[in-house]
Amino acid sequence: MPRPDPPPTPRHALFRRFRRIMRLMALFAVVIAAIAVLLVARGEEGTHVHMLIATALGVGLSVLLATALMTLAFLSASSGHDEQAWRHQEEQE
Numbered sequence: 001m002p003r004p005d006p007p008p009t010p011r012h013a014l015f016r017r018f019r020r021i022m023r024l025m026a027l028f029a030v031v032i033a034a035i036a037v038l039l040v041a042r043g044e045e046g047t048h049v050h051m052l053i054a055t056a057l058g059v060g061l062s063v064l065l066a067t068a069l070m071t072l073a074f075l076s077a078s079s080g081h082d083e084q085a086w087r088h089q090e091e092q093e
Contacts, residue, residue, distance in 0.1 A: 014075050025067040033060035 033056040040055050041047055 010079065014079055018071055018075055021071050022064075022068065025071075026064060029060045029063040029067070032063050033057075 036059040037052050037056045041052060
């Protein structure tokens with residue numbers, strides 16, 4: 001007889017939530033990078049393709065890094081691990 005799937009663990013649920021947020025923000029980063037490239041391309045006639053690629057990568061990766069760090073801080077605060085660490089620190093004193 002087949003067994004039902006086990007219920008997801010809180011860690012798995014947090015990781016799934018992190019991936020969903022990062023997917024949405026990756027799309028957002030692509031849009032922001034495209035806007036940045038369009039603004040750089042409109043500013044000067046002699047803009048090289050290398051400058052456009054560097055701008056797109058710089059802006060896109062900066063947005064993704066900021067998103068990843070803020071998402072991890074948000075998920076850490078909502079998981080309750082911070083409260084456990086605070087209680088443990090108070091017990092040590």
